[in-house]
Amino acid sequence: MATKLASALFGVALAVGLFALFATASAQSSPTIGLLSIGTDPVKPNPVWVEFLAQLRELGYVEGRNLTIERAFAGGRADRLGDLVSDLATRRVDLVVATGDVENIAAKRRLPSTPIVMMLVQDPIGTGLVASLARPGGNVTGLTTQAPELYSKRLELLREALPGITRAGVLVNPTNASSVAGANGMDGAARILGLQLRRLEIRGAEGLADAFTTTTRERLQALVVVTDGVTFNQRARIADLAIQKHLPLMCEVREFVATGCLLAYGPVYADLARRAAGYVDRILRGAKTTDLPVEQPKSFELVINQKTAKAVGVTIPRSLLLRADQVIE
Numbered sequence: 001m002a003t004k005l006a007s008a009l010f011g012v013a014l015a016v017g018l019f020a021l022f023a024t025a026s027a028q029s030s031p032t033i034g035l036l037s038i039g040t041d042p043v044k045p046n047p048v049w050v051e052f053l054a055q056l057r058e059l060g061y062v063e064g065r066n067l068t069i070e071r072a073f074a075g076g077r078a079d080r081l082g083d084l085v086s087d088l089a090t091r092r093v094d095l096v097v098a099t100g101d102v103e104n105i106a107a108k109r110r111l112p113s114t115p116i117v118m119m120l121v122q123d124p125i126g127t128g129l130v131a132s133l134a135r136p137g138g139n140v141t142g143l144t145t146q147a148p149e150l151y152s153k154r155l156e157l158l159r160e161a162l163p164g165i166t167r168a169g170v171l172v173n174p175t176n177a178s179s180v181a182g183a184n185g186m187d188g189a190a191r192i193l194g195l196q197l198r199r200l201e202i203r204g205a206e207g208l209a210d211a212f213t214t215t216t217r218e219r220l221q222a223l224v225v226v227t228d229g230v231t232f233n234q235r236a237r238i239a240d241l242a243i244q245k246h247l248p249l250m251c252e253v254r255e256f257v258a259t260g261c262l263l264a265y266g267p268v269y270a271d272l273a274r275r276a277a278g279y280v281d282r283i284l285r286g287a288k289t290t291d292l293p294v295e296q297p298k299s300f301e302l303v304i305n306q307k308t309a310k311a312v313g314v315t316i317p318r319s320l321l322l323r324a325d326q327v328i329e
Contacts, residue, residue, distance in 0.1 A: 030065075030066050032093045033093055035072065036072045036088065037098070037100075039074070039233030040074075040075045047269070048255070048270070052097070052274070056277045056281075070087075070088055072087065076229070076233045078176075085106050097116075097119060099229060102176055105128075112139060126177075133294040133295075134294075138289065141292040143276055146296055151185050155186055155190060155193055157263065160319075161250075169197070169198045169211075172200070176229075179228045198218055208237060220247070223248070227251070232255070235255060238261075239256065240260065242312070247312065248312050257328060264303050268301055301326065302324045303325060306321075
């Protein structure tokens with residue numbers, strides 16, 4: 001009897017040991033990726049990351065099963081990015097997915113040999129992230145939003161929506177070089193359109209109240225929002241303040257219009273997020289960043305919020321409404 005009991009106990013111990021060994025091996029073989037962003041969304045999940053993670057699941061990567069995800073979100077503070085990247089390095093991530101320009105610059109500086117996938121970078125060549133779109137030439141690849149080329153188009157649409165406008169503000173984060181370059185790129189188009197632009201700088205949520213006080217004091221008739229991690233993270237509050245001031249907002253992407261911006265024209269962020277997941281899949285399967293060209297947006301959209309138009313007291317021309325990809329009533 002004792003022999004049989006000992007044998008049974010040995011069998012149980014062996015099974016438990018083998019299971020633990022298998023579980024450890026499985027965990028070790030599962031890749032770990034880091035998600036890096038200057039922003040957060042305290043109210044609800046960030047729609048860009050939602051799309052990215054959904055596409056990863058479509059590709060067969062399920063967090064907790066065959067994928068480990070380390071999240072590094074700076075809460076709107078660019079000064080935290082360096083420490084967050086260092087933390088990702090200590091966690092030995094196999095790959096980093098970073099949203100905008102400042103995030104990718106921070107990642108490349110501290111992780112020179114770790115593959116990095118850009119998701120929403122405005123100017124990857126100008127910021128030195130890649131040598132060229134066709135041949136990135138380093139450990140960074142992914143997607144660009146082509147933002148600098150679109151600011152003139154946005155001013156044209158703003159003038160079409162508000163034909164009598166002569167003075168507009170430009171809300172920009174001065175610590176983001178690409179955002180500043182985009183704001184500077186509006187000057188030529190503004191002169192052609194007869195628009196005077198007033199630069200309003202914010203470095204975080206704390207600067208928004210002062211910026212909107214300036215719009216009232218200087219009698220600005222509209223505000224153009226330059227997207228980066230700071231403004232994206234504060235998009236709902238920016239829209240609320242603008243509606244309170246009866247100030248029309250021209251934004252870059254539909255995520256701003258969904259929170260109350262008047263209109264937006266730009267690339268489809270959801271599409272870029274899904275395609276970023278494809279880069280992750282290819283790299284985890286063995287592809288090298290140097291062999292993966294940087295891709296540009298395939299689709300652009302004009303989105304108009306008619307509810308906001310009524311709230312701020314403007315009438316959008318029918319010709320513009322007919323061209324919109326979506327009108328939010």
